[in-house]
Amino acid sequence: MRTRFPGRSLGHVVVMGGSVAGLLAAYAVSHRADRVTVLERDRCEDDPAPRAGVPQSRHTHVLLTSGMMALDDLLPGLMSTLRDAGAPCLDVPADLGVWQAGQWVLRDNPSAPVVTASRPLVEHVIRRRVLAEERITVLVGTEATGFLGDSHHIRGVSSRARGAGSRGRCDIEADLVIDATGRGSHTPEWLAELGADVPAEDVLETGRAYATGVFHADGSGRAGRLRGFYIVPDAAQPFGAIVLPAENDRIMVTLSGPRGGAPPLDPDGFVEFAGRLPHDAPHRWLGTARPVGRPVGYRHTANRRRRYDSALRDRTGLLVVGDALCAFNPVYGQGLSVAAMNAVALRRELDRTDRIPSAWRLQRTLLRSARSAWDVATGADSPMPGAVGSARRTGPVDGAVNWYLERVRAHVPGDPAVCSAFRDVLFLLAPPSSLLTSQRVLRRSLLHPVIPTPAEPSPHRGAPDRGAPAPRTTS
Ligand SMILES: Cc1cc2nc3c(=O)[nH]c(=O)nc-3n(C[C@H](O)[C@H](O)[C@H](O)COP(=O)(O)OP(=O)(O)OC[C@H]3O[C@@H](n4cnc5c(N)ncnc54)[C@H](O)[C@@H]3O)c2cc1C
Known part of the structure; x- marks a missing residue:
C-alpha cells in the first residue's frame, strides 16, 4: 500500500x-x-x-553558508552563476556590524560567507x-x-x-x-x-512584524569596509535591523519590531523607527541614505x-x-x-x-x-516576550537550557571560539545540540567572564575601516 x-x-x-x-x-x-x-x-x-x-x-x-553548499551540491556551479549575476557575497562577521546581547561582535572573529542577492535574483x-x-x-x-x-x-x-x-x-x-x-x-x-x-x-508565534525599504549605495564595498548591519533582537531588547547590499548597488534595509510595535511604512517614520534600535549606527547611516520608493510591510512571521x-x-x-x-x-x-x-x-x-x-x-x-x-x-523565539503557541518551550529543562544559551550569546561578541560555534549553528552547519556538547563552549560560556568589545563596530584587522555602507548622496 x-x-x-x-x-x-x-x-x-x-x-x-x-x-x-x-x-x-x-x-x-x-x-x-x-x-x-x-x-x-x-x-x-x-x-x-x-x-x-x-x-x-x-x-x-540572506542565503546562509549551508544553503550555498546545498545549492552547489544539487546544481553544481550555481553559486558562481549567482555571483556573476551581481550577487554580493559577504563574510560574517568580518563585513558586518553585528550587534548581539548588548555588544558589537568583533569583526576579527572567524567568518563564514553568506550571499545577499535579492530574493527575485x-x-x-x-x-x-x-x-x-x-x-x-x-x-x-x-x-x-x-x-x-x-x-x-x-x-x-x-x-x-x-x-x-x-x-x-x-x-x-x-x-x-x-x-x-x-x-x-x-x-x-x-x-x-x-x-x-x-x-x-x-x-510558535512572536507577533514580530517587518518593514523593508530599499536605498541606493555607491557600490564602494571595498575590502575591510563595513558593508552592512545585523542587529539581533532578543528577549532583552525587541528591535531588529538587517542592512545588506543587494545586486545593482542597492542596500536592502529590514527593520522589525515586537507584537504591537510594527515599523511604520512611510519613509520618514521608517527612518525614525531605526532610532529605537539599541545602537544608533544604523539610524545614523539611514539618515544620510537615499530611499528608493516606499517601505513594504510583512506580518506572517x-x-x-x-x-x-x-x-x-x-x-x-x-x-x-x-x-x-x-x-x-x-x-x-x-x-x-x-x-x-x-x-x-x-x-x-x-x-x-x-x-x-x-x-x-x-x-x-x-x-x-x-x-x-x-x-x-523555536529555541531563539521561545523566550521572546509575547511568544505563544504549541511549540513554545516552557518546561524546567527548557528554562535551564535558555539560561545557558543566554550565557553563550553573551560570550559570542568577544570570544572567537564561542562565536564560531554559535555561528555554525545559526548558519545550519552544526546542530543546536553542539552548543550543549562542546566542552570548549561549555567551559568558556560558564567559567569565563564576558569579554567587553568596543562601543562602535570594531575595525577589521585586514584593512582600515571607513564606517557604514556608503549611501549615494545624489539622485
Ligand atoms: C519577510 C520575509 C523575509 C525572509 N527572509 C529570508 C532570508 O533572509 N533568508 C531565507 O533563506 N529565507 C527568508 N525568508 C523565507 C523564504 O522567502 C522562503 O522560505 C522561500 O521563498 C521558499 O519558499 P517556498 O518556495 O516554499 O514558497 P514561496 O516562495 O512562498 O512560493 C510559493 C509559490 O507557490 C505558488 N502558489 C501558491 N499557491 C499556488 C497554487 N494553488 N497553485 C499554483 N501555484 C501556487 C506561489 O505563486 C509561489 O510561487 C523570508 C520570508 C519572509 C516572509
Missing part, C-alpha cells in the same frame, strides 16, 4: 508552486521521474522581479538552471485547486488557468504530487475534503511546522516541501537554505537504492532536513 510508484520510476510528478522550493524539488526528483510538471499560479517575468505570489520577494534575503538563477532540464515543464498562470483521489491515495491535481473562470478547469493525473505552495498551502483543507487525516501543526510525517503514514502520492512543510520566523534567514537542504535530502534518499522509497519515508527525510533550522528558530 505504501509503495505505489510505477516500478523504479516515480512516473509523472506534478509540483504545485514554481518558486524556490518547488523548482529545487522538481530538479531533485527529475532523474527518477518520466516527466515533471510544475504548476505556478503567477506568470513569471523573464527578468528577476518581485511577484504577487511571493510577497516576501520585496524583503531582504536567487529565484531567477535557479529557475533558468532547473528549466534547462528537459524532463521538467512549467505551466505558468495555472493554479492548483484541489486533489484528485481518495483519502489514501492522491492521484493528481485539479487546476484552472488563472482568469479563465470555470472553463479553464483541468484535471492533471500524477503518480506523485509535491506541494511547494508556501506558507499559504491549502493541502490540509484539500486532504480534509477527501476525508483524510490532516497533519497536526507545531506553531510565525514558525509553523506541519507533521505530514505522521499524517502520511498510510497515504501515497503526496509530498510536502519548503514553507508549506516548515516555515520559520524570517529573522533567522533560513527558508531558502532549508528549501535547498530539502531538495538535497530528497535526491539522496532517492539515490540510496534502486527501489523508490515510500512517500512516508521520503516525507520523514524532508522533515529531518529542516530539523536544525526548526530547533534554532
